[in-house]
Amino acid sequence: MSGSELESAFNDCIEALRAGKSLEECLARYPEHRAELEPLLRVVAEVWSMPRPGLSPAAARAGEARLRQALAARRRPFYRRVGLGWAAAAALILVAFVGFGTTVAAAQGGPEGPLSGLKVAAERLQLAIARSPAEQADLRLAGVERRLDTLAAQVGRTPPPDDGTLSGFEAELKTALEKVEELPPPEAASRINRAIGLIARQRAIIEATRDEESDSGPLEKLSRREKELTEKLRRLAGKDGPRTGSPAGVVPPDPGKDAPRTGQATPQSPPGRPGGPGRGR
Amino acid sequence: MAGSEPEAVRKLVERLKGGDAEAAASLYRLYADPLYRYFVYQTRDPDLAADLTSEVFLRMLENIGRYNHRGIPFRAWLFKIAQNLVIDHYREQAKLAPRKADLPEAGAEDPEPADVDRDRLVAALNRLTAEQRQVVLLRFVEDLEIKEVAAILGKTEGAVKALQHRAIAALRRLLEGDRNVWV
Numbered sequence: 288m289s290g291s292e293l294e295s296a297f298n299d300c301i302e303a304l305r306a307g308k309s310l311e312e313c314l315a316r317y318p319e320h321r322a323e324l325e326p327l328l329r330v331v332a333e334v335w336s337m338p339r340p341g342l343s344p345a346a347a348r349a350g351e352a353r354l355r356q357a358l359a360a361r362r363r364p365f366y367r368r369v370g371l372g373w374a375a376a377a378a379l380i381l382v383a384f385v386g387f388g389t390t391v392a393a394a395q396g397g398p399e400g401p402l403s404g405l406k407v408a409a410e411r412l413q414l415a416i417a418r419s420p421a422e423q424a425d426l427r428l429a430g431v432e433r434r435l436d437t438l439a440a441q442v443g444r445t446p447p448p449d450d451g452t453l454s455g456f457e458a459e460l461k462t463a464l465e466k467v468e469e470l471p472p473p474e475a476a477s478r479i480n481r482a483i484g485l486i487a488r489q490r491a492i493i494e495a496t497r498d499e500e501s502d503s504g505p506l507e508k509l510s511r512r513e514k515e516l517t518e519k520l521r522r523l524a525g526k527d528g529p530r531t532g533s534p535a536g537v538v539p540p541d542p543g544k545d546a547p548r549t550g551q552a553t554p555q556s557p558p559g560r561p562g563g564p565g566r567g568r
Numbered sequence: 569m570a571g572s573e574p575e576a577v578r579k580l581v582e583r584l585k586g587g588d589a590e591a592a593a594s595l596y597r598l599y600a601d602p603l604y605r606y607f608v609y610q611t612r613d614p615d616l617a618a619d620l621t622s623e624v625f626l627r628m629l630e631n632i633g634r635y636n637h638r639g640i641p642f643r644a645w646l647f648k649i650a651q652n653l654v655i656d657h658y659r660e661q662a663k664l665a666p667r668k669a670d671l672p673e674a675g676a677e678d679p680e681p682a683d684v685d686r687d688r689l690v691a692a693l694n695r696l697t698a699e700q701r702q703v704v705l706l707r708f709v710e711d712l713e714i715k716e717v718a719a720i721l722g723k724t725e726g727a728v729k730a731l732q733h734r735a736i737a738a739l740r741r742l743l744e745g746d747r748n749v750w751v
Contacts, residue, residue: 294733301732305711327733330740333689334708340608341601342618350622351596357626358589484626490656491630503659510660517619 296320297327304328356477357484420469424478427463428485434459435488457508460485464516479520486513581642585632596625599643602710603650609693609705610654620657624649640719647706648720658698692742700735707732 300313310328314321342350460482467478490509577598583591603624607617627649635645693701699721706717707728718728 294730297733297736298729326740327736330736330743331708333743334693334704334736334739337689337709338686339601339605339709340614342604342621346618347597347600350600350618350625351593353622354592354596354625354629355589357629358587358592361629362587484630487623487626488630491627507660510656514660 293320293323296324300324300328301331304331353480356480360481420466421474421478424463424466424470427459427466428478428481431459431463431485432488435485435492457505457512460489460512476520479516483513483516483520486516577642578637581632581635581637585635592625592629595628595642599646600625602643603646606647606650606705606710607654609690609709610701611657612694616657620650620653623653627653641716644712644716644719647710647712647716651702651720688743692739695742696735696738699731700738703728703731704735704739 296317300317303313303316304310310325313328314324317324341347464479464482467475467482470478486509490506490513494506577595580591580595580598584595600621604617604621607620608614611617611620624646628646631649635642639645640648693704696704702721703717706712706720707714712720714725714728718725721728721731723731
């Protein structure tokens with residue numbers, strides 16, 4: 288009996304069990320492989336019987352809220368995102384109208400392009416009329432996001448974004464975060480969350496541009512920064528503290544329902560195999 | 569492959585591309601728990617697993633414009649994102665050893681037989697290679713199809729079938745070896 292025959296019999300039995308056949312029905316099809324097949328299928332049955340922990344209700348709510356917040360942030364127009372008043376918005380519109388043609392060219396040229404000075408001047412105007420530290424922090428973060436948009440547009444083009452350009456965003460983000468850290472915790476939390484999202488975007492851009500020979504330094508630096516911000520966010524949310532018993536976020540399995548059978552498990556179909564996408568709530 | 573994806577999921581994805589928040593929330597509720605389980609068994613850190621689960625959906629938002637039903641099923645696409653996050657996690661830290669808190673200690677009060685079985689199985693799962701553990705989690709815990717697992721792992725269906733057989737055979741050897749120790 289060849290290894291490939293056993294493998295084929297094993298895979299066939301897996302599909303048969305998933306379709307509702309019994310262990311005996313499966314083994315009866317391959318009597319010559321019974322001695323090897325049966326212990327393998329019992330292991331599969333044990334795995335099928337493993338606990339299936341889920342997110343705690345609080346963690347699930349928090350995750351869904353974060354998703355909704357991220358989606359809402361993408362939908363809001365720029366001036367609403369940074370909380371500008373009508374007068375300030377009008378001033379910005381004037382600046383944008385006067386510099387429309389050259390601003391488009393500057394965007395196409397990228398953050399380091401020949402007309403980037405105009406964009407920098409526009410941003411300085413916005414910062415000058417920003418009324419509060421929160422608005423300043425939002426403007427800084429919005430500036431980082433615009434640069435990421437420009438960088439993302441460069442992915443796939445020749446030449447690709449270089450490490451100097453990529454690390455320049457790290458400096459911009461650092462400046463933005465300095466403003467965020469001036470804010471009280473309730474106001475800082477959502478902005479830290481946003482910064483984490485920006486870091487994730489930047490990582491995705493770097494990953495899209497690097498190859499096997501690329502230096503992994505920028506990615507590692509971003510990962511460290513992301514971890515620091517996530518920890519800070521946890522502290523702000525009051526999640527810090529030692530783990531006890533059932534850690535937050537884990538729903539302990541119901542011993543009556545989820546514990547594997549004692550002794551030898553009898554292979555049966557996987558519990559509650561959905562015809563649809565999953566075991567949602 | 570894409571034809572096996574429920575039509576309801578496809579519609580939710582199309583609505584999500586249009587910025588529909590309720591569609592995003594529905595997809596979250598459909599897939600958050602399976603992704604969380606995947607991360608728990610990969611990292612053995614429930615808090616980290618919850619954070620990574622949330623991160624999958626943020627990346628989903630960022631990249632939904634590029635997702636195409638003619639590629640891989642949406643569920644497999646999410647698990648592909650999850651796989652990349654696990655790889656990133658392991659690149660940042662050394663491979664995590666099994667946490668002592670999850671294993672019964674010698675001399676502790678006699679655990680229930682079910683707890684011993686569960687801990688033994690989880691410990692054995694952690695001793696598989698990363699690729700073997702992936703296929704066991706995706707195929708037998710999350711019940712994904714061969715085609716989906718192949719898309720996630722970047723392998724042919726034949727390779728996945730071979731891998732799942734090897735993985736279960738390895739798990740069997742580990743469990744039989746451990747049974748001689750635990751008893």
